[in-house]
Amino acid sequence: MTLVKSSSGIRGTLGGKVGYGFSPIDIIQFLAGYVSCMKRKYKNKKKFFFILGRDGRVSSLLFQQFLIITFQSLGVDVINIGLSTTPTVGIAVMNEKADGGVMLTASHNPKNWNGLKMFNSYGEFLSEEDFKKLYYIAEKKYFNFSSYKKLGNLFYKENYIQKHIEKILSLPIIEKNIIQRAKLKIVVDGINSTGGIAVPILLKYLGVHVIKMYCDPHGDFVHNPEPIEKNLKKICKKVPEIKADLGISVDPDVDRVVFICENGDFFGEEYTLVSIADYILENKLGPVVSTLSSSHALKDLSVKKGVPYYSTPVGEIHVIKKMKEVHAVVGGEGNGGIIYPNLRYGRDALIGIALFLTQIAKLDNIPLSKLKKRYSNYFMTKKKIRFSSHERIKMLLTIIRKKYKGNKMDFSDGIKIYFKYNEWIHIRKSNTENIIRIHTESTSRKRADFLSKKIIYEIKKL
Template identity: 30%
Template sequence: MQRLFGTDGIRGTANQYPMTAEIAMKFGMAAGTYYKKLGHRNRVVIAKDTRLSGYLIEPALTSGFISVGVDVILVGPMPTPAVSMLIRSLRADLGVMISASHNPYFDNGLKLFDSKGFKLSDECEDKIQEMILSADINRYLVPPIDLGRAKRLDDAPGRYIEHVKNSFNKENNLTGLRIVVDGANGSAYHLAPTILWELGAEVISIGTEPNGFNINEACGSTHPETLSKKVVETRADIGIALDGDADRVVIVDDKGHIISGDHVIGLIALHLHNRKRLNNDMVVVTQMSNGALDEYLKSHNINTIRTKVGDRYVFDAMRKNNCNLGGEQSGHVILSNYSTTGDGIVAALQVLSLLVESGKKMSKLSHIFELYPQVVRNIKFTKNNPLENPKLQEELEEINKSYNAERIFIRKSGTEKLVRVMVEGKQKNIITEAAQTIETLISEYCS
C-alpha cells in the first residue's frame, strides 16, 4: 500500500490522487474521529495558503470534519505556525494547514497538528491513513443531530501578529532599519510586512500580491535572488524571504549576500547562549546541516544533536532533550518558547534582535564560520523509489566505503519524486567526484 504521508503531511498535485476532494473529505473524517474526545464539542482549526486549489480542499475537508461531529473554525490564509498557536489559544482538539509549502501553485497538501500543536508521529499517521483508506469509513458518520458546525474566526490575523511580536525583546524596536520582506505571495503576505512595520521598521514589500497561481513563483525562500536584488537596489539593511506557508526563512545581508540556514542557526544559538537563554547549551539540527556548524557551536561550548530531515523530527528531539532551539539548513528554525514548528517570522525577529543589539551591519555579523564544501544533487524518478532496491543499496554501501573520509547522505524526498544526495568534505574535487558517481548509479535504477 502506497503511503499517503510524506516528510510533512500529505502532498501532491491538486485535484489528482492523493490531493483530491474525496481524500480531503476522508482525511477530515479520519482525523476528526481519531482525535475526538468525549464530554465536549470537539473543534478543529483549518488554515490555508493562497493557492487556488485551497478553494477545492477547504470545503471538502470541512465537510469531512462536520460529518463526524467536529466543529470547524476557519481562519483563511495564515502561516503554518499560526495553526499551532491558534489550536492552543482556542483550546481546540486539532488543526490542519492546507499548503504545499515551497512547492509551485499546482501542488497542495495537508499538515495535521494535535491538541498541543504538535505534528504527528509516524505511528499516528499510519493509523489515520488506515482509516482514510478503509472501505467502511462511513461507519464514523454521526446522526444529523450530532453534526458539527463551521464558523470563521475574523480576528485570527491579529492574534498571530501579537503572538509573534511577543517573541521580540520589548526593550528593542526596529526604528531606523530598512527591511525588504518577500512574502512568496503566500500565507504571510499580509502579516509579515505588518509585524515589521508595527515594530518600527521601514518596510519594502515584494511577493505580497497573491493571485492563486504565483505562490513561490520567482520569489520567496526558494528564489532568494529576487530578494537579493531588491536589497541592493533599495540599499536596505537586511532582506527576509519566507516560503508559501511561512514556516521557513532565508536571510539576505545588506550587500545582497544570501546567508545559509546553518549560519542563521549559528547566529541565533550564540545570541541565546550569550544571554543564558539557550536550554542545556544544546541545539538540534538534521543530517543535512553542514559539519562546520557543529564545530563552530562546539567552540562556544554548545552541543548539537542530529535527527532525520523534517522539522517534526527536530522538534521531537528538542522535547526529549529539553532544547529550545533547533532547525534545518533549509530555513526551518524552531524556537520552542514561541512555537512548536518552524516559524519564519519569529526566526527573522531573532536575527533582527541580534542586528539591533550589536549595532553592526548584517554583512559583518553573518560570516561567523566557513562552511565545508557540499555538493547536492536531486535525481528524479517516475515509478518506484529506487532506494528500495536491495542491489542499489549494496552498491551505494560500497561507494560509502570508498569515500569514507566524506559525509554522504542519501534520502528520498518526503514531498516530491526525488532522491536527494548530499556529499560533504574538505576537498571539493573529491566530493564532486563522489556525488557524480552516486548520481550516475542511482539514475540507472530510475528508468
C-alpha cells in the first residue's frame, strides 16, 4: 500500500491500514487539515466556502461523499461541481471567489489509486509553506468539527466545464474562426475519465469532426492512464487508419495533453510545450519556464526567439513560482503540461489544445510530422526504479554525485549531470510515487539509450 504527500496534495493506492493507503480516514484527516489551514490563512473571514470536483474514477464517486460530509462537518459550505477537470476546479475557485477548492483525482496514476489536489483562493496549488502547515495540522489533528447549529451547506453548480471552455475561447490568442475553417478531423482518447467530456465539447465549438475513443467517464481505464507513447498504441494506429489530421490524448484529470501525428507517429509529450511556446512567442515575446527534466528543445527555441529561458525543480508550484518571478509568457512541464498565465497559473490541457489548434490552423493545416521538424530534434528516455527506503535513495544520490564530480551538475532537484553535445542525465526522487525517476537526453537515440542503461547499471550495482 502507498500514500504519497506531494506539492499538489496527497494520493495513494486504495485499501490497507490508515496512513499507508488512500483510505476514508486519511481523506477526512487531510481534508480537515486543509480546511483548518485555509481558515487560519484567511482568519478575518466569518464564513468559508470551497469548490469540489472529481475525475471519472470509480472510487471518486464514492469518496466524493466523504469529502462533502467532512466539509459540512467542519462548518464550511461546499459547491459541488461534480465531474470535472483539475484546471476546471481552479477556474471555478476564481469565478466563484471561493476560499479554495479540492479535486478528487490521482492524476496519471492507475485506477487503483486516488487522491486530493488542493487549491488556494487564487485557483492555484498551495505553496510549499502552506502544504507544510496543512500536513502538520492534519498529522497533529489540530482541527475542530462544528456543532449542529454551524454545519456547512451543500450547493450544486453544473456545466462548469462549459464555463471553463467559454473562458478559453474568449481569449484573443485563440482564433476560433480560423480553426473552424480548417475543418479538422481529430481522434480523442479520453481514458474513460472527464477528458472524454471536456475535450469533445471544446473541439465541437472549434468546428472539429471528433472521433471518440474511451470517452465514457466511467473510470474503467482501458490502458495505463499516463499519456506517454507506450500507452497510446491504439490511438497511434487509429489516426492514420481513418485518415485523421491528428490525435489528442489527455490524462484522467485533464491537466496534461499529448498529440499524435497524421501518420501515427507520436508527436512527443516534450514537444507539446515546445510547439505551443513557439506560437505564443510569435504573438508576444517574453521569458519561458520549464523543469530540469524537460527537453532542451524549449531552451533552443528561446535562444532562437531571443528570450530568456529558466528551469526549475519538477513540479507545477515550482514552475509557477518562477513564472511569476520573471513574468513569463508561457511555462509548463515536459509531460504535456501547459501553463498559460493569461488564463490561470496552472497546467491546463484544454487551453493547450486550443492554442495548438490555432497554431496549426494558422500554418495552413501543417501536418504534425512536418511541424515537429521546425524544432531541435532530441531523443529522451524516461525510466524509474522503485525504492522502499528514503535513506537508500539519499545514499545513492551521494555516491552518484561523487562519481561524476568532474562534470557540470545541478543539485536543485536531485542531480542533473551535463555532458558534451547537449547530453544530460537527471536523477530525482518522484514527487508522486516512492520511486526515483531517471531522464536522459541526447541528439542521438543510441546515446540517450546508452546513458540510461549506463546510469541504471551503476545504480543497481550500489
